[in-house]
Amino acid sequence: MSNGDYIPPRQSALGQFFDSMFLLALVFAALFAPIYLGLAGGGKTELAIADKTTWTGLGQNPVMQAGWEKLGYTPETAAPLIASRFDYSFDLIALGVTALVVIGYFLLVVAFSKSEYREVIAERFGRKTD
Amino acid sequence: MPDISTLNNFQLLEYGAWALCVLFGLWMLFDTIKTDMAYSDDVLISSREGEIDDALVIDPTHQGGHR
Amino acid sequence: MSQTTAIHGEKISLLRVLGPGHVWALGVGIVLVGEYMGWNFSVGKGGAIAALIACWVAGLLYTCVAMIDSEVTSTVAAAGGQYAQAKHIVGPLMAFNVGLFLVFAYTMLEAANAITLGYLVQTVGGMAGATDAAGEALVLHDKPFIVLTIMFLAWLNYRGVYATLTFNLVITAIAFIAIIILFFAVKPWTGEVLKHNELLTGLPYDWIGVIAALHFGLWYYLGIEGTCQAAEEVRSPARSLPLGTMTGIMTLLIAATMTWYICAGLMPWEYLGQAVTPLFDAARFMDSMPLMVLLFIGTIFSTLASANGCINDASRAWFSMARDRYLPQWFGAVHPKYRTPYRAIVFLVPVAVLFAYYAPLDQVITFSILSGLLGYTFMTFNVIMFRRKWPLGTIQRGYVHPMHPLPALVLLVLCGATYFAVFLGYGTQLMAMMLFFIIASLWFHFHRYRYVRRGDQFSMPWPRPQGDY
Numbered sequence: 001m002s003n004g005d006y007i008p009p010r011q012s013a014l015g016q017f018f019d020s021m022f023l024l025a026l027v028f029a030a031l032f033a034p035i036y037l038g039l040a041g042g043g044k045t046e047l048a049i050a051d052k053t054t055w056t057g058l059g060q061n062p063v064m065q066a067g068w069e070k071l072g073y074t075p076e077t078a079a080p081l082i083a084s085r086f087d088y089s090f091d092l093i094a095l096g097v098t099a100l101v102v103i104g105y106f107l108l109v110v111a112f113s114k115s116e117y118r119e120v121i122a123e124r125f126g127r128k129t130d
Numbered sequence: 131m132p133d134i135s136t137l138n139n140f141q142l143l144e145y146g147a148w149a150l151c152v153l154f155g156l157w158m159l160f161d162t163i164k165t166d167m168a169y170s171d172d173v174l175i176s177s178r179e180g181e182i183d184d185a186l187v188i189d190p191t192h193q194g195g196h197r
Numbered sequence: 198m199s200q201t202t203a204i205h206g207e208k209i210s211l212l213r214v215l216g217p218g219h220v221w222a223l224g225v226g227i228v229l230v231g232e233y234m235g236w237n238f239s240v241g242k243g244g245a246i247a248a249l250i251a252c253w254v255a256g257l258l259y260t261c262v263a264m265i266d267s268e269v270t271s272t273v274a275a276a277g278g279q280y281a282q283a284k285h286i287v288g289p290l291m292a293f294n295v296g297l298f299l300v301f302a303y304t305m306l307e308a309a310n311a312i313t314l315g316y317l318v319q320t321v322g323g324m325a326g327a328t329d330a331a332g333e334a335l336v337l338h339d340k341p342f343i344v345l346t347i348m349f350l351a352w353l354n355y356r357g358v359y360a361t362l363t364f365n366l367v368i369t370a371i372a373f374i375a376i377i378i379l380f381f382a383v384k385p386w387t388g389e390v391l392k393h394n395e396l397l398t399g400l401p402y403d404w405i406g407v408i409a410a411l412h413f414g415l416w417y418y419l420g421i422e423g424t425c426q427a428a429e430e431v432r433s434p435a436r437s438l439p440l441g442t443m444t445g446i447m448t449l450l451i452a453a454t455m456t457w458y459i460c461a462g463l464m465p466w467e468y469l470g471q472a473v474t475p476l477f478d479a480a481r482f483m484d485s486m487p488l489m490v491l492l493f494i495g496t497i498f499s500t501l502a503s504a505n506g507c508i509n510d511a512s513r514a515w516f517s518m519a520r521d522r523y524l525p526q527w528f529g530a531v532h533p534k535y536r537t538p539y540r541a542i543v544f545l546v547p548v549a550v551l552f553a554y555y556a557p558l559d560q561v562i563t564f565s566i567l568s569g570l571l572g573y574t575f576m577t578f579n580v581i582m583f584r585r586k587w588p589l590g591t592i593q594r595g596y597v598h599p600m601h602p603l604p605a606l607v608l609l610v611l612c613g614a615t616y617f618a619v620f621l622g623y624g625t626q627l628m629a630m631m632l633f634f635i636i637a638s639l640w641f642h643f644h645r646y647r648y649v650r651r652g653d654q655f656s657m658p659w660p661r662p663q664g665d666y
Contacts (some may be wrong), residue, residue: 157352
């Protein structure tokens with residue numbers, strides 16, 4: 001070990017506790033926020049079906065009807081499942097923003113990693129100018 | 131119509147499952163606390179990447195008994 | 198899977214036994230549950246035919262993953278898998294992120310397993326007769342069984358579950374055989390049971406549905422890259438890792454296609470697209486008690502085996518990061534008696550329980566898939582940087598994958614398509630997840646990294662990387 005090595009400070013128990021709690025809070029915020037704000041899976045629409053009380057009205061052939069009945073469904077209980085559709089119409093701006101965020105994230109991580117990696121290599125193999 | 135005995139069995143099953151959850155949870159919690167009090171932190175976090183097994187047997191009463 | 202690591206006593210004995218067969222079994226063990234549940238949400242996103250296309254495209258994606266990962270892991274033969282790779286090839290912040298990908302992917306998969314198991318117990322309870330005609334009054338609640346699954350497996354892992362590795366493999370084999378038996382039971386050579394002609398109604402969402410289905414198509418294979426985490430214990434990684442991983446993918450491809458064929462020929466796609474236990478439902482169609490029991494057992498076993506491996510892998514990743522001080526070092530403790538990362542195990546229990554308890558299954562699976570997807574994206578530039586920093590011949594490689602950089606580029610394109618697939622219908626989750634990782638990265642770079650020793654992070658006996666370092 002050369003003298004120039006970085007000596008990290010020792011983290012206090014309280015500091016460790018705060019760091020853990022911060023990460024935990026961040027995890028729950030990120031993962032539960034979409035669910036609680038009702039934004040998750042929001043991209044759903046309903047097909048307009050005139051007759052929701054008969055299998056033919058729901059557009060089901062006899063084989064499908066037999067399947068539903070085998071699974072314990074009636075036309076009334078099956079109707080919400082049959083009518084539900086994902087809404088794939090999307091906003092190009094939203095797509096662009098999402099793409100930028102994903103790409104930006106990776107660029108950010110790689111850039112920061114590179115600067116940190118230089119220090120690691122410098123400590124491990126010595127400075128290049130040496 | 132549902133019969134009463136099945137219902138009771140179901141509730142029994144559920145309460146049994148909850149009881150087991152609490153049991154496993156408390157077991158882990160108590161053992162964690164017990165272990166944390168019995169050993170110093172420096173010993174507990176002394177493991178290093180890639181070190182071999184023998185160096186990690188730090189509980190003398192269990193040395194070699196885990197194979 | 199990393200049942201066997203440097204911190205556990207069995208590492209040395211296992212070091213001599215792991216051959217290609219074990220690698221195959223390890224990979225399939227954690228992944229097979231994907232055939233029993235979750236994959237069918239891709240039917241919901243694009244229809245049954247789209248799900249089959251997605252299954253095969255995802256198979257191609259995973260073939261690239263396996264090729265790339267085999268090369269890097271057979272060289273960076275350190276426990277910790279992709280986390281250790283990132284530390285040596287890209288840098289600390291990337292490693293921190295990869296560690297979090299692993300923890301998330303596995304913890305969410307564990308939660309999904311628990312939800313499925315709880316649901317199945319509830320369904321069977323309902324079939325046992327306590328529901329009235331309206332299906333309301335008397336139902337067995339699934340929550341106690343969801344929580345119990347997590348608590349029990351966490352407890353097993355806490356106690357050191359390495360002896361159950363073989364047991365895990367046996368129950369996985371049973372789950373696999375159950376699929377094959379079901380396949381023959383539906384007599385695919387006749388048209389008596391399977392009615393594909395009547396049930397396959399084309400593409401309800403047109404071709405965009407095929408791309409959207411790719412999202413859950415990953416679920417057929419998610420976690421197969423865990424085979425490479427056994428790198429240290431493998432007898433000859435150069436031969437075993439590629440062989441074991443590739444045969445694992447082929448097995449899953451076959452199992453996935455069979456599963457699709459059975460389910461798509463039995464159930465209306467609208468039902469299949471939101472079912473929790475599709476294979477068990479398929480058995481219900483057969484009016485055969487033995488088949489139902491078999492698929493019940495198969496589903497339970499596959500979820501247990503998978504969740505068990507997940508707890509182990511997630512807690513190990515958390516533990517490894519703490520040992521490097523990427524996380525509070527308190528988590529880097531080893532239990533003196535059981536030699537398990539016990540604090541990490543205990544800490545992750547409430548996370549898994551809360552998600553399994555409150556979040557819907559498709560959401561939980563989406564989080565798991567997204568974490569996996571971020572990890573595959575990392576692999577693309579990881580392998581390119583690996584070849585640049587240490588060109589062929591500068592260090593001893595266990596295995597060199599052919600046609601570089603073609604697999605990396607194909608993987609990148611498929612990852613891009615899958616991000617788009619997740620964006621369709623689950624865009625908010627994608628955004629929330631990215632924000633989480635951006636904030637966590639900033640936190641790490643500007644705050645957390647000061648507690649990390651710099652030079653210690655490079656532990657491979659390699660020469661200095663080429664380039665500007």
